[in-house]
Amino acid sequence: MELKPLSATNDFVFRKVFSENMAILKAFLMTVLDLPAEEYKNLEVIDPNLGREFIEDKLGVLDVKITTTSGKVLNLEIQIKPQRSIWKRILFYNSKMVVEQVKSGYKYERINRVISILIADFVMLKENDACHHRFRLYDENKKVHFPDSIEINVLELPKMQEADGTPLGNWLRFLSAKTEEEYMAAAQTNPAINEAWGVIKVLSGDEQARALAEAREKARMDMDSWLDDARHEGREEGREEGRQEEKLEVARNLLRKNMSHEDIVDTTGLPLEEVKKLAADLS
Numbered sequence: 001m002e003l004k005p006l007s008a009t010n011d012f013v014f015r016k017v018f019s020e021n022m023a024i025l026k027a028f029l030m031t032v033l034d035l036p037a038e039e040y041k042n043l044e045v046i047d048p049n050l051g052r053e054f055i056e057d058k059l060g061v062l063d064v065k066i067t068t069t070s071g072k073v074l075n076l077e078i079q080i081k082p083q084r085s086i087w088k089r090i091l092f093y094n095s096k097m098v099v100e101q102v103k104s105g106y107k108y109e110r111i112n113r114v115i116s117i118l119i120a121d122f123v124m125l126k127e128n129d130a131c132h133h134r135f136r137l138y139d140e141n142k143k144v145h146f147p148d149s150i151e152i153n154v155l156e157l158p159k160m161q162e163a164d165g166t167p168l169g170n171w172l173r174f175l176s177a178k179t180e181e182e183y184m185a186a187a188q189t190n191p192a193i194n195e196a197w198g199v200i201k202v203l204s205g206d207e208q209a210r211a212l213a214e215a216r217e218k219a220r221m222d223m224d225s226w227l228d229d230a231r232h233e234g235r236e237e238g239r240e241e242g243r244q245e246e247k248l249e250v251a252r253n254l255l256r257k258n259m260s261h262e263d264i265v266d267t268t269g270l271p272l273e274e275v276k277k278l279a280a281d282l283s
Contacts, residue, residue: 005183005204008175008196009121009157011063012216014078015269016209017199019045019064024199027192029066029074031167032117032132032153039068047271063269071112073097078175080121090118094150115151119175123158131159132168212259216250216268248278255279 006013018025026040044067064076075093079086097114125133133154137146155168157176163169167190174186174193187197203209247268254264261275268275 003204003210005177005180005200006210006213007178008200009078009080009119010213010217011078012209012213013200013203015063016203017196018076021195021199024192024196025064025066027190028171029076029117031171032155033074033115034134035068035072039070039072042069043067073101073112073114075114075116077116077118078121079118082122086118086120086124090116090152094152098150113148113151115153117153117155119155119157121157121176123156124154125156129159129162131156131162131172208259211257212254215253248274251275251278252282255282 008014008017018028022043025045026043029035029043030037030040046065046067063078066074066076068074075097077090077093083089094114094116098111101111102108135152135154137149138144139146155172157172160169160172160176163172170186170189170193173189174183174196177183177186183197183200187194203213247270251264251268251270251274254268255275255278261272261279264270264275265272
């Protein structure tokens with residue numbers, strides 16, 4: 001029996017597709033963003049963990065974190081379930097990416113623009129049918145942009161028909177695909193999407209990769225159920241802390257299955273040192 005292909009919206013699969021192949025990442029970013037072509041010459045995928053100055057600071061782990069040629073910092077995120085605090089979370093991530101540049105010893109004038117791309121498998125903006133919104137700081141009265149500031153791009157997969165037939169629409173169709181036929185239809189529109197489909201096929205046929213993706217999905221569903229129960233009982237919990245605990249629980253389960261530390265880092269986005277600490281605690 002032929003296995004169903006893994007979903008590109010599974011965050012383990014998403015990171016594999018977009019963080020390990022620069023050609024795929026570059027093609028996607030060039031479709032979404034309006035940066036000059038030279039910005040994509042030296043893309044680098046970097047540590048997705050947002051630094052904490054104090055132990056009580058809120059944790060932050062991005063799906064894919066990238067720097068461009070000039071040092072602009074990009075955050076590529078996938079979100080498949082609605083969250084009440086989603087707007088504040090993406091704003092928090094952008095703010096942290098600004099602040100950590102100063103902590104790295106930069107002077108204010110060297111702070112680079114930070115850009116987030118949030119891909120949502122649900123409708124976030126009901127005001128119109130547009131599938132792509134680009135938000136920047138802007139003086140509405142004087143019609144002037146704040147120079148080189150934060151930027152947040154929101155892509156809504158349920159609205160992909162609005163971009164049907166366009167390069168962006170083809171990428172959204174790939175990200176929304178559930179069957180081999182849907183993947184292949186999207187792959188025929190673009191060499192980079194075809195390459196991304198090749199990554200999906202390899203992952204789908206790899207027993208360990210499939211186990212990692214399915215473990216990640218099960219953990220997400222368990223966490224959603226836990227949060228629903230907490231809300232029902234009047235114990236509203238912070239979503240960010242919930243996401244972090246979810247990652248820790250996935251890591252513990254994979255350690256019990258004797259997965260390598262590197263594979264667990266790849267699956268959860270946790271720092272290697274934290275995975276090692278969990279392994280020591282379990283043993």
